[in-house]
Amino acid sequence: MTVINKADVRKETPFRFDNVGSFLRPDELKAARQAYANGSISGQELKTVEDDAIKALITKQKESGLKAVTDGEFRRSWWHLDFMWGLQGVEKVDVDNGYQFNDEETRAESARLTGEISGENHPFVEHFKFVQQFADDEVVARQTLPAPAQFLSELQRPENLEATNAIYPDKDELIEDIAAAYRTVIKDLYTAGCRSVQLDDCTWGMLVDENYWASRNESVSVEALSRLYVTVNNKAIENHPEDLTITTHVCRGNYHSTWASSGAYDKIAEVLFGEEEVKAYYLEFDTARAGGFESLANVSDDKLVVLGLFSSKYPELENKDEIKQRIEEASKYVPLERLCISPQCGFASTEEGNILTEAQQWEKLRLVREVAEEVWGK
Template sequence: MNMIQIGKHDHVGSFLRTDAIKDARKAYINDELTAEALRQVEDVEIEKLVKKQIDLGIKAITDGEFRRSWFMHDFFWGVEGVSFEAVEKGYDFVGQTTRAESFKVTDKISFGNHEMVNDLKFLVDVVEKYGDGSQFAKYTIPAPTMFFQRVISEKEKEIYPNIEDLAADLIKVYQDAIQAFYDAGCRYLQFDECILSALDDPKLASIMENFTGLKLTDTTDLFVRVIKESLKNKPEDMIVATHMCKGNYKSAYLYTSGYETVSTYFDELGYDVYLLEYDDERSGGFEPLANIKNEDTQVVLGVVTSKTPELEDTHALKEKVKAASEHFPLERLVISPQCGFASTEEGNSLSEEEQWGKMEHIIKLSNEIW
């Protein structure tokens, strides 16, 4: 078994959409551009993005989520038995409210012939075309728990009267997704998580109960089991990571939570890599890292914020890594931005130049530390 090495710097996956992408998507929405023509624009811009990442020295290469509107909704919209839903109100972040879009279950769910498999194949081919063999495609999808971050309708309750039945089908969706992405050439798959990552924020319980009608205390064990079962058949030479996010929309956040509670599940969940936000005090201290006993697990410290353009002080960042190493071995630590630069197509409040400045800062810092 030859598992890829992610190196000492990583990134969460999404990048600011280029003007060409924004213009093409707007034209497509206004029926001024066909789906085929939109995809051609996306192809060109993704090729440019891949070359940019390779030129900077990045090894884990993504498509920047350039084909998506949301980091999570687009994946679920592509699942059979799921469709787009316009809702009365978007998600309430601190100082921002998202677009009022979601997804709904209209039939029994299955992975089916998901269009993102072709998106991944394109990325793999482009990485091979421009890389030197040391780079690899990294693909991001929402964690299975994110399927529950929405209002569950009465119609859906008729399709799935029992949440255990829904969970069983959701597990199968993810097992099939992992295998399909693997067969398409993916060796680094990332699940983006915004529920388990916020277990220590009291706000999460009320949000989840309002969405699903279920108490968080009754569903946490279910969520952990869904992830474990989703991962249990993953190929041995495939890395499956999770990004523990606190929300990222137009530089706004949703939750304030450390990792005290969720870290007690880290060994049980079965991920190979944990990408953890550590850009400010909202994420708490590094002590929970000591709860990871599996000696093969890696931790990616998101010490550089993706929400603002300013570059953090190098000495302060090194001190953060040093503090983390008191609770987790330095040789298994990696650094990255705290989140993506555009978890939705709107993007965060910084320029493309500032975004790449952040990535260069991280790469330089990683070379100095390791």
């Protein structure tokens, strides 16, 4: 079924054809990172390789038609931990167990508190400045960050809880300091020219997963954790400048083409879609694990939804007609003019990357663009 062409071109994020942020690391970048870890090249030599790789990536993003470009997270090992390690009062630690994905476990690293949290002099600000120099009237530089709720969740892992409670016996103070640290970073990014911040957040995907709850012993509810997460997220972005667009991306895990959780948005839709003070939601909808579109009825009337209908995990290209049919189904709950499309997640949430080639990555984005233009116009 064909969706009516609206000839509607958006001028600010999110865009009709969009991407979540991360890209497959080229081989030369992977080799340089390994050489730096082994001590055979300096930090400056690594930065030079990163700079060159990011320049080439931004050129490819522009050529693909993307209007919001990122550094591909090329300076990071993880989509979330590197940001946490850059905050004051946080250290990188090795732990006994990695994150558990479907039939695969990640590297075992985490972020642990050493003192009170603050956000001054975060290295991501300098990283953003490098990308910002390539922005122009047609292209926006976007900064992706793990959501405050994701940081809170990391600090409450069993391996980190003793340190967290020792420094913050009062959870309210912990939430206030997390939020304040984020506000500092966001303010510094804004001063550096940033007008598009995306908060990546897997906490909601875990909340809707039955296996997640089966493994927990404490008596805490989906409702209670939903309220906690939306509170810390909203506190972190309150009073941000009107011309700064803040969006959020929600998925169920993305590591080496595997996934971590399953479940529809229904249980958390009222809080997440109705109360989180973001401009738009980038949502995973590429498989049945994410459920149907009915929960989108809870999205506030002033917000947009980016439908993650394409898989970044696999090289196989989706069927255009099927994608258009799904867009039409979603438009029953959110009007077409408030919808956009993208892959369900980045192509490399960690430096390992998903199991597809760079060429296949760009072919996937080419398809997303074609569908967007056929639905909304060029």
